[in-house]
Amino acid sequence: MQDDDGGRYHDLHPGWDENPIGLERAASLIRTYEVQFVPGLLQTPDYARAVTRLSHDDAREVDRRVALCVRRQALLTAPGGPTLWAVVDEAALRRPIGGSEISRAQLDHLIALSERPHVKVQVAPFHFAGHAAAGGPFTILRFPGRDVPDVVHLEQLSGALYLDEPSDVEQYRQVMDRLCAQIEPLDRTRAILRAIRAEL
Template identity: 40%
Template structure:
């Protein structure tokens, strides 16, 4: 059965469906080999379904639910609904040819997150960037990108920011090294506007920004930036995302999540308070102007 015609992003709903399929197979005391013998679904396909690598076709899902003796109509429809809704965010689909799979996966998870804890050492957090700053920083980081590619990436970044403007906004807690604000990206005017806008957004009730000043010395965030995404349903584990020159990395391993959460707590403790951070940002604006 061909479930791999198009590889979907591992969205939260797809992960939840995969977990349900693993649980149902375990409850039925069936190995993957036994499922293949009784349904014709290959072990490779079943593995990919159970690890959120692919989304099942309707007939495949029905075959599994029949085998696992899921007879309750509502339970079956709930699982089919998870499958139908597990696709990529619609607005993101038009950018698939330009964005890496890892970055698109991060955006898909971010769309479903309740809270993001983000530490940045060299950049203003993407969810808080102005259009001019985003344009300058993307062009600088990707020197071979065409103007059109830069513009498309900026549009994606601005679209992501709508999460902070919706009726139930994303909760964002950002801790940023002062170095990110001292680097004059795009020129003094662009940077001053970025810092002014950042101070305004940091005053929103669902946004917190803390700055780690230079005089704090060495701190546990110096090895690199990271984000921890948390979700409304406690059944959905937190996800850690790190971005580096070697590639992006996702993990929901409990030890890794605990380590990054502890690191974030340490960073909060060495940073100045949100109120003092806003004052620091305003002072930096004055210096630039």
């Protein structure tokens, strides 16, 4: 994988057939569901660092991975960038990654991002005992133009899996649609985030 920086992040995504940053930038809509962590595109640098330290001890490696996370987020403010619709499980929002201060700052960041016109954040709260996306986290990337099929991204420990068969994509799209219909509506997001923040 080559990118604008001469491929310096190639080894961070072994097995990916395409430039993940390029795919996100090319998308017109990114829909993602996360269970354990705040989605990478919405993480503060401190939160991203705390998440990365869970599985990496080398300081330089942590710095590189955080830099990649921050670089990916540039698409949220780029002219003509994609719409991001993120569904985050309440467990991820309450998990004290990096400690209470970092968690509160992360929630403040989510509240601010949710006010942007191209960023939608929805919460899957605990009181919904089960929902359509119980199988785990996933991301659907939609691209402009009819010639480019939607892609489902499933992140794994040693890389990532991309699904572009229409039947697979449609299954995940239906799951995402049902999930968004079952959980708290978008206009409740900021109140939920503030309530969680107040309890940390």
